[in-house]
Amino acid sequence: MPFDFPAIYKLAGDLAASSQSRYFRLLKAEYGLLITASVLSLGFSTSKVYFLFSVLVFFLSLACMLFRMWDKPEQDWYKGRALAESVKTSCWRYCMRAEPFFHSSDISIPREGFREHLLGIFRSNRNIGHKFSPSIGVDHAATGSMDSVRLSDLHARKNYYLKLRIEDQEEWYLRKAKHNRRASFAWGVIGASVYALAIILSMFKLAFYENFFYPMPVLVALATSIVGWAQIKKFNELASSYTLTAYEIGLIKNKINEVESEESFSDFVNESEQAFSREHTQWVARQFS
Known part of the structure; x- marks a missing residue:
């Protein structure tokens, strides 16, 4: 912990x-x-x-x-x-x-x-x-x-930071990237299904114009809501961003083996924290875009 x-x-x-x-x-x-x-x-x-x-x-x-x-x-x-x-x-x-x-x-x-x-x-x-x-x-x-x-001594702090900060963040970003990819695919399938249903019902309406119930307003509202929700959640953007951040963390993680002094460890920690802060800054910018 x-x-x-x-x-x-x-x-x-x-x-x-x-x-x-x-x-x-x-x-x-x-x-x-x-x-x-x-x-x-x-x-x-x-x-x-x-x-x-x-x-x-x-x-x-x-x-x-x-x-x-x-x-x-x-x-x-x-x-x-x-x-x-x-x-x-x-x-x-x-x-x-x-x-x-x-x-x-x-x-x-x-x-x-x-x-x-x-x-x-x-x-x-x-x-x-x-x-x-x-x-x-x-x-x-x-x-x-x-x-x-x-x-605690340098060795203990290195292991502590590696396990509870670097690897924890790497796992978090990988997990979130996977979740957003799945969510993007799922909502894409749902949206495509609504559009496909609208096309099919439109064809039936053309064939049976007088006696066919055509819920166009409902389909339009559903499609609009699905598109709006997907845009607000930004599934694709987050999946890409989180994947890149996890990759960057993986590259940074390998540098910890080169740390042999308090000075180099300080530089390593600041480089890592800047990577985390950079992703967060980009996340905030996406929310306002």
């Missing part, structure tokens, strides 16, 4: 996770209501209750859209993840004695530097500061387990 992270890391991660969940729940509700509205538009009844229900569905769809635009949960998701990743990479640098928290005979010096660094990160993300409790304990930013890892 890795060391215990400062409280701000968990708070930022929880904010990102809850905001992401809320964002996708709202989108699912919008798409679900859109499809429901398309079904109701087929006119299965002429009663007032039926039309009132149709109006209610459209009203709920509008309410979901307006609430999502006002609440902007995706913004808290991106900012929360950015803060969590910044704290995480700083913690690993501190524990591995990498710059700017290099080796010192007095641990209070890098510990104070880490605390100030963490405060700087928090201040640069003050636009989401109101989401957190004021008692997050930045005065004791470096946890006891972090100090224990930092005080």
Whole structure:
């Protein structure tokens, strides 16, 4: 198990996770209501209750859209993840004695530097500061387990970083790349099936024009929702990005055998952390594109 992270890391991660969940729940509700509205538009009844229900569905769809635009949960998701990743990479640098928290005979010096660094990160993300409790304990930013890892010898820290950071991240990116490739294929098949069904039903409509039920509004809503969902999730882009990042991590991992001093290990850790930060920066850019 890795060391215990400062409280701000968990708070930022929880904010990102809850905001992401809320964002996708709202989108699912919008798409679900859109499809429901398309079904109701087929006119299965002429009663007032039926039309009132149709109006209610459209009203709920509008309410979901307006609430999502006002609440902007995706913004808290991106900012929360950015803060969590910044704290995480700083913690690993501190524990591995990498710059700017290099080796010192007095641990209070890098510990104070880490605390100030963490405060700087928090201040640069003050636009989401109101989401957190004021008692997050930045005065004791470096946890006891972090100090224990930092005080271990070079060989122990090399193995620790290799197993719990490098290889863990490599496995995570490979797993996510595989998941996104599968999801991309699955949603592609679903989308193609809807289009194929629309073509088949159109042909039947041409052949049996008068007596054939043709749910075109429903098919259009389904196709639109599928395309929109696939674009929002960016399955293909993420699969490619995660695969490349995993490959880059694999190349970096091999360099650890060349590390023989504190200085070279510091350089190695910073190179690795920059690779992780670069992927995250690209991820944020894709979300805003």
